[in-house]
Amino acid sequence: MSFFNKVKEPIFLKENGNTEEQLEMLKDLEPTLNPDGVNILKRDIKFLEYGIAGEKNIKFELKNSHMPMYVLHDIYLEDGELSAQIDYLVFTNKLCFIIECKNLYGNIDINNAGDFIRTTEFKGRKKKEGIYSPITQNQRHLDLMKKIRVESRGNILTKSISKRYFDEFNKPVVVLANPKTVLNARYAEKEVREKVIRADQLVKYMKEANKQSNSSATSDKDTLAWAQSYLDLHIDSLKDYTQKYEPYKLKTVKQDMDKKVSLTSEEKPAVHKALPVKETKIFKELKDFRLNKSREEEIRAYHIFSDKQLTALIDEMPKSREDLQLVDGFGEAKVKKYGDDIVSIIQRY
Known part of the structure; x- marks a missing residue:
């Protein structure tokens, strides 16, 4: 069936997120805050700009992959009190890649317990600190997608089939978007190592995963419908990003x-x-x-x-x-x- 497919390059069904809008909202706040508030605001702006730069790095890799795929950027899903902000969903004719983008500064070590430890250096002094596992974060995104997908099925049989095969078609991956970051995962379990890659390895990773998948290739039409089903679930998250700065307002x-x-x-x-x-x-x-x-x-x-x-x-x-x-x-x-x-x-x- 894939022989008749016409899609040869990436197609972005949703290319832009709301982070640029969020950044402008934060920048507008600076004149209204006291010195303590300005310091916090500048730190938050720096982290947000870092995240935006990281997502642009991944977008560049995807756009220049020359792979047939459908891409959704910055997808927000909700189910009851559960929610997930997903950086990228990438649909090939065999797999959906759930991409968590991390534009981390410093070098990252992953130990045999799966802990993420960041090392930074300032004026010749090195500092090590543990950071929240992006693998755990991405797994929560995957769990919510699975819950929504299974519950959307009409009867017990289709729910059971969807639940059983969901993991076969959906592949979570954490992408370190900062080209200066050194990743050391030699002591990590294989299952952990396989879920963390650098941005310059992303296209190779997806091609290899697609090649190794035992799933039957779907048509362009079915792949598009698959991607569209998640785009239809997306909710424009209109959060007020300014509330945390209220105590610091002049x-x-x-x-x-x-x-x-x-x-x-x-x-x-x-x-x-x-x-x-x-x-x-x-x-x-x-x-x-x-x-x-x-x-x-x-x-x-x-x-x-x-x-x-x-x-x-x-x-x-x-x-x-x-x-x-x-x-x-x-x-x-x-x-x-x-x-x-x-x-x-x-x-x-």
């Missing part, structure tokens, strides 16, 4: 002004002009509207309107749907869908 400019002077209502400047745009009430109200709509429609917040368009709304202050259509980024369709709500908010200011 008092707003408005609060400081209110303590120093008391102005009459005629003397008080308009809020959206007196404060930095992102601290004004109208900015926050429009942003809350955007977030609630995105959750309601299960889409990304920036699909409603971007931060740049949000700022443009405050600059232009359109008081009618006709005015709104003159704001960059608000075409007829968007105005028809959200115009009344947006104008209603703006008219209050």
Whole structure:
């Protein structure tokens, strides 16, 4: 059947994640935090940028693999209280690879107990520390995928068959994306060693695993349907990444002004002009509207309107749907869908 397949190169069914959006959210926070908060924020930004760079390294390897495959990047699955954020799902005509990307700094040793130990060096001094096993993390992703897949079957027989053969078709692998990281796994059990590779070994690893698999090769159509079944399960995770920084937030400019002077209502400047745009009430109200709509429609917040368009709304202050259509980024369709709500908010200011 595979003889008639036409797919020859990787096809990304989902290429982008929400980490870039998360990064922008964090960067916007810095002016609002005290020194302790800024230090924590900068550390988190550094780790997030590291992760983004690692995922781009893996994307490069996959795109240049010249293998027929379907790729899903940054998939979020939920089942009850269980959830999994999976870096990559890669579907070949025989196997699904569940890839956990780790762009770790320092060198990694895996001992005979399966523990991950990182060694870093600073000013000639070496430091060793244990880190949470990415194999365990990826296994939890696999377990949730298995649970969802088995429970989706219609009867006891098909559930039993799905459970029995699931591991045969799904292969978890941890990929170390930092090219400078040295991996030492010679003392690790074979089962552990086989689940951790460097990014430059990924394509070779997948080709060899596909070759060794005893499963029958599926058609392009069936492989696509397999990948699509997980894409259909994906949920856009609209998390508020800013909550952890609330204790470190500075008092707003408005609060400081209110303590120093008391102005009459005629003397008080308009809020959206007196404060930095992102601290004004109208900015926050429009942003809350955007977030609630995105959750309601299960889409990304920036699909409603971007931060740049949000700022443009405050600059232009359109008081009618006709005015709104003159704001960059608000075409007829968007105005028809959200115009009344947006104008209603703006008219209050």
